[in-house]
Every structure is written in structure tokens, then in C-alpha cells.
Amino acid sequence: MTTAVAAPAVQDSVEKAQGMSADDLAREASALRxxxxxxxxxxxxxxxxxxxxxxxxxxxAVAQEPLLLCGPPGTAKSDLVIKFKDALKIPDGExxxxxxxxxxxxxxxxxxxxxxxxxxxxxxxxxxxxLPTARLVFLDEIFKANSAILNSLxxxxxxxxxxxxxxxxxxxxxxxxxxxxxxPENAELAALKDRFCLKAACRSVQDEHFVELIDAGLDGxxxxxxxxxxxxxxxxxxxxxxKANRWLTHVLARRTIGNDGKELRDREIYFSDELLRELRRVxxxxxxEDGVFVSDRKVVKLYRLLRTHAWIIHGGAVExxxxxxxxxxxxxxxxxxxxxxxxxxxLGLA
Numbered sequence: 001m002t003t004a005v006a007a008p009a010v011q012d013s014v015e016k017a018q019g020m021s022a023d024d025l026a027r028e029a030s031a032l033r034x035x036x037x038x039x040x041x042x043x044x045x046x047x048x049x050x051x052x053x054x055x056x057x058x059x060x061a062v063a064q065e066p067l068l069l070c071g072p073p074g075t076a077k078s079d080l081v082i083k084f085k086d087a088l089k090i091p092d093g094e095x096x097x098x099x100x101x102x103x104x105x106x107x108x109x110x111x112x113x114x115x116x117x118x119x120x121x122x123x124x125x126x127x128x129x130x131l132p133t134a135r136l137v138f139l140d141e142i143f144k145a146n147s148a149i150l151n152s153l154x155x156x157x158x159x160x161x162x163x164x165x166x167x168x169x170x171x172x173x174x175x176x177x178x179x180x181x182x183x184p185e186n187a188e189l190a191a192l193k194d195r196f197c198l199k200a201a202c203r204s205v206q207d208e209h210f211v212e213l214i215d216a217g218l219d220g221x222x223x224x225x226x227x228x229x230x231x232x233x234x235x236x237x238x239x240x241x242x243k244a245n246r247w248l249t250h251v252l253a254r255r256t257i258g259n260d261g262k263e264l265r266d267r268e269i270y271f272s273d274e275l276l277r278e279l280r281r282v283x284x285x286x287x288x289e290d291g292v293f294v295s296d297r298k299v300v301k302l303y304r305l306l307r308t309h310a311w312i313i314h315g316g317a318v319e320x321x322x323x324x325x326x327x328x329x330x331x332x333x334x335x336x337x338x339x340x341x342x343x344x345x346x347l348g349l350a
């Protein structure tokens with residue numbers, strides 16, 4: 001599941017990237033975008049008809065927003081995550097994955113209680129090799145976890161921290177990917193579902209890509225048996241994704257003085273009024289006609305994700321095609337299927 005702690009040099013490079021100045025990042029921004037695009041397109045070669053999901057994983061990783069992959073067993077959910085991790089050259093000590101069940105104990109995810117510290121009256125977990133020390137986390141069947149784990153996960157996702165002896169401690173998490181075979185509809189899981197702004201279906205491809213699936217599957221088998229990982233091509237690293245996130249954060253915070261002397265926000269430069277009205281129209285239509293739940297928190301996240309998508313894919317202001325990201329707002333499997341067909345039609349892109 002997990003192995004040794006990452007080398008300090010790798011940890012330092014990621015932390016250093018997180019603290020870079022806007023001027024330093026501006027000099028690297030174009031090269032960062034090029035590397036991330038080479039990364040996503042190169043990784044897509046090792047899957048059949050999964051490029052949209054890989055693109056979505058890259059958007060979520062740059063935005064540092066969690067992504068949920070929904071689909072039946074055998075549709076490459078885990079394989080997507082593993083190859084994504086490998087291609088970024090994330091060492092095992094900075095990666096944590098776990099298959100959750102209702103019997104999973106918090107100690108399996110966050111670390112066992114330190115008995116020596118407990119004898120001294122302190123409630124501390126030995127978190128080395130567990131979720132709190134990982135940069136990339138993959139939680140399979142996330143909604144099957146019990147309430148104790150789910151409550152802690154909400155704190156991790158919302159605040160990027162967990163509690164040691166009653167005190168908040170920052171986690172090192174940068175990318176959170178999760179998977180589920182089915183999306184639950186019970187109310188107690190609504191809060192966790194809402195934290196996943198993006199939910200994407202991972203479907204079987206055999207009907208449309210039968211021969212390609214056999215070829216790719218046999219390639220995957222031989223790669224595994226011969227211990228080969230040709231998808232590790234070195235196009236981008238976790239540090240690049242962290243730098244991209246930091247750069248876009250600086251851009252979102254920037255205020256520019258227009259020709260009339262008025263201070264302009266990011267929205268007024270990179271998101272036209274016409275497109276903003278279109279975004280609002282589509283969201284209202286989905287809420288009114290299909291009962292899709294779109295919280296205020298999700299609206300704010302959507303703006304950041306749309307800006308991230310636009311920056312990665314074409315490097316400029318948000319365009320109509322970027323709004324296809326709204327296809328991934330479904331809260332149930334039926335909604336996910338519906339929105340993937342309806343949103344492009346509403347946008348005139350079908």
C-alpha cells in the first residue's frame with residue numbers, strides 16, 4: 001500500500017515551489033504549461049479512449065481540487081491513477097492508496113496511535129507512510145468508509161489538515177483522486193460528495209474500441225510481467241503541477257489597472273460578461289430542469305477550475321468550449337450520464 005518516506009530533497013523542491021514569487025513563476029509559466037500538455041497527451045497514448053479523463057485529472061491536479069472517478073470494476077480507474085502517479089515520478093513514500101470498506105479503521109488511513117505517547121497522556125498518530133504525509137492520495141471506494149474516517153476526510157479536504165492531540169497539523173496533500181463503483185444517495189454522504197466538484201464516469205470502451213482494447217490490454221500485461229513502465233517519460237513532475245497552481249493563484253489575486261484607470265479583477269480580463277451569462281444560464285437550466293445540486297462553494301470552485309482548464313488547454317481567457325467542464329457536475333450516476341450529453345448541447349457544442 002505504502003512504502004518508505006520520500007527523500008528530503010524531493011520534499012524540499014515541492015515546498016520551495018509552493019513559496020515561489022509571482023515574478024519567478026511568470027518566467028516559468030509558459031514552459032510549465034508546455035510540460036503539462038506534453039504530459040497529458042503522452043499519458044493518453046497508454047489508454048483507450050481515456051484522454052478526456054486524463055485531461056480532467058491534470059486540471060484537478062493543477063487546481064488542487066479532488067476528483068472522483070465513477071464506474072464499474074474493470075474500467076481502468078485504478079490504472080489511470082497508478083500510471084498518472086508513475087508518470088509524475090512520485091516516489092512511493094509520497095503516495096498513499098487504500099481500498100476503503102465499512103470495516104476500515106482510522107489507523108489504517110491516518111496512522112496507528114503512538115502507544116508510548118499515549119502513556120504520557122498525548123493522543124498522537126504515527127502518520128509516516130499514511131495519508132497525512134502523502135503528496136498524492138488515491139482512495140478507492142471512498143463512500144464505503146465509516147463516519148470516523150469520513151469526518152476526518154472532510155477536514156483534510158476543506159482545510160488540508162488533520163488533528164494530532166487536539167491540535168491541527170497540516171497535511172502534505174497536493175492531489176486527491178478517489179474512485180467509486182456506485183454513487184450513494186444517502187444524505188449523510190452529501191457533504192463529502194459536494195467536496196468533489198468534479199465527478200467523471202469511467203466507462204467500458206469495448207463496444208467502440210474492441211480491437212484497440214485487446215491490443216492495449218496485451219501491452220499492459222507484457223509491461224507488467226516484464227516490469228516495464230514506458231509511460232514514465234519525464235515530461236512533467238509534481239513540482240511542475242505545484243508551480244502551475246501557485247502561478248494561477250498569483251494571477252487570480254492580481255489586480256490590473258485598465259485604460260480608464262479602473263481596477264480590473266481576474267474575471268474582467270479572463271472571463272467575458274457574455275460567457276459569464278452563459279455559465280449562469282447553463283447552471284440555472286441544470287438546476288431547474290434536472291434538479292442538479294450546485295452549492296455556492298461549487299460555483300466558486302468552478303470558476304477556478306474553468307480558469308485552470310483554459311490555461312492548460314489553450315493558455316488564454318475562458319472560452320465556450322471550456323464550459324464543457326460543467327458536464328462533470330452530476331451528483332448521481334444518472335446525472336453524470338445526462339450532463340455529459342446535455343451540457344455540450346446547451347452550449348451548442350454537440
